[in-house]
Amino acid sequence: MGARILVIEDNQVNMDLMSYLLTAFGHTVLPAADGVAGVAVARSERPDLILCDLQLPRLDGHGVLAALRGDPATSAIPILAASAAAIDDGGAALRAEGFTGVLPKTLEPEALLPALEAFLPAALRSAASN
Structure with missing residues (x-):
């Protein structure tokens, strides 16, 4: 049994590749192309995990985080920040913010999938990562 993963990503090539990889490993992808749509999907679908780009149209990743952490219905969903930008502090500032x-x-599937699935309960991880 795979996880339901909300991917909030405005780059269609990245979205297509992440969707392909996650689906190939048994997960269901809930796509959203901007932050406003991502918040709406999170509230209606209550995914197991959210992978959120930081630089998004309409509402950036920080705004998505604030909206979802401020809503009791979505506050406990794990939210991972995804960024192509260099993160100098190892992500400490983003984790302190609430990610x-x-x-x-x-x-690269060898790096992306194990890192992402580390945030899922064991029962929702793909067989390849267990």
Whole structure:
């Protein structure tokens, strides 16, 4: 049984590749192309995990985090910040802000999937990562 993962990403190539990889490993992808849509999908679908780009149209990743952490219905969902920008402090500032973790925007399955699935309960991880 895979997880339901909300991917909030405005770059269609990145979205397509992440969707392909996650689906191939048994997860269901809930896509959103901007922060406003991402918040709406999170509230209606209550995913197991959220992977959120930081630089998004309409509402950036920090705004998504604030909206979801401020809502009791979504406050406990793990939210991972995804960024192509260099993160000098190892993600400490983003975790202090309230993100559950930080993932570099690598689209290499050997790096992306184990890092992402580390934030899921064991029962929702793909067989390849157990």
